Amino acid sequence: MTVTPQVSFEPVPLPSLAPGELTAARLDPVLREWVSSAPMRALAEAAGWAWPSCADTGELIRQLARLSAAWDFRSRGGGVERNFIDRQATLKGEREIPEDLVVPAASALGLVNATPIPPERFTSLVVLSGLARACVNRTRHASALLREGVQVASVAVLGGHRELSADEKVLAKEQGLGELFDEAQVVLAATEQSFGLDGEPESEMSGPRRSDWDNELRTASALYRWPTVEVLIVPSGQPDRRVNTEDQLRYWAARNGIGRDDRMLLLTTQIYVPFQQLVALRVLGIERGCAVHYCGVDAKNSFLPGISFSGRSYLQEIRSALLAADTLMTAAREA
Numbered sequence: 001m002t003v004t005p006q007v008s009f010e011p012v013p014l015p016s017l018a019p020g021e022l023t024a025a026r027l028d029p030v031l032r033e034w035v036s037s038a039p040m041r042a043l044a045e046a047a048g049w050a051w052p053s054c055a056d057t058g059e060l061i062r063q064l065a066r067l068s069a070a071w072d073f074r075s076r077g078g079g080v081e082r083n084f085i086d087r088q089a090t091l092k093g094e095r096e097i098p099e100d101l102v103v104p105a106a107s108a109l110g111l112v113n114a115t116p117i118p119p120e121r122f123t124s125l126v127v128l129s130g131l132a133r134a135c136v137n138r139t140r141h142a143s144a145l146l147r148e149g150v151q152v153a154s155v156a157v158l159g160g161h162r163e164l165s166a167d168e169k170v171l172a173k174e175q176g177l178g179e180l181f182d183e184a185q186v187v188l189a190a191t192e193q194s195f196g197l198d199g200e201p202e203s204e205m206s207g208p209r210r211s212d213w214d215n216e217l218r219t220a221s222a223l224y225r226w227p228t229v230e231v232l233i234v235p236s237g238q239p240d241r242r243v244n245t246e247d248q249l250r251y252w253a254a255r256n257g258i259g260r261d262d263r264m265l266l267l268t269t270q271i272y273v274p275f276q277q278l279v280a281l282r283v284l285g286i287e288r289g290c291a292v293h294y295c296g297v298d299a300k301n302s303f304l305p306g307i308s309f310s311g312r313s314y315l316q317e318i319r320s321a322l323l324a325a326d327t328l329m330t331a332a333r334e335a
Helices: 024-035 038-047 057-071 082-087 099-108 132-147 166-174 183-195 215-219 245-256 270-288 311-334
Strands: 121-127 151-159 202-205 222-225 229-233 263-269 291-297
Touching: 024 057, 024 311, 038 057, 038 099, 038 311, 057 311, 099 311, 121 132, 121 245, 132 151, 132 166, 132 183, 132 263, 132 291, 151 183, 151 245, 166 183, 183 229, 229 245, 245 270, 263 270, 270 291, 270 311
Parallel strands: 121 151, 121 263, 151 229, 263 291
Antiparallel strands: 202 222, 222 229
């Protein structure tokens, strides 16, 4: 999708506080700046919201998250994958927000263009998984970052078990990953291909490998380790859902004893950076005391042509970020 923005906004920085500063008092002004920014207010006005009059930042975030329920296109479709959002019909009476407003607003809020990585040494580069295309793009970008000189002591690629769609199976085969049925298989194959890994890795598995999909796989775990890279398949605590970002980060951090001396560089697709950064600040920053920085795959650094995200996709992820900001502020106040 090519958009000629009719409006423009100044970039609004996401919270990027040192671990010792992840307190309610320090988070309050930076979270309030992000949720009260010009692009967020413009989206709220276009959606027909009455802006909440809240002196308390936590309550303001909570009210905005509640209002953003209209942007929950995934739940509306019964929990559809993110790449199916654009296929949903507009509901009667739904207020559509123009693309030429949503895209520049999303860009200012950090969902479109990748930002430079600080010139420092990180304890770990942690790559999060997603749909098959995202797994390929993220592992390829991770290997490119290392070639470009980003300094990390270790690389971890995190994944979980999820049945692939028909389109993902085709893409995996076209990319030379094989006949696959599971996201965990894609994560492993994409990592081996992207980093040029040879030989059998050290491995630990909670059960035997399956030859086809079974919902019980969601609670299975595995670890594959080469000298420079490890792939960790994280189990879901609930067989009726797949593993999520919070599960992946908490499980990986516990296995690796992550703490106050560690500095994490997490990699995802740029549209998910605000949401996942806010989750990581809570799970790794507040709970573990380590420093967190995020980097993203965007249209410019993508290996495979990325999905052309629509306004609905951006609104969905802005809602996700609002929900994550609410949870982060609550955790900071309770810490």
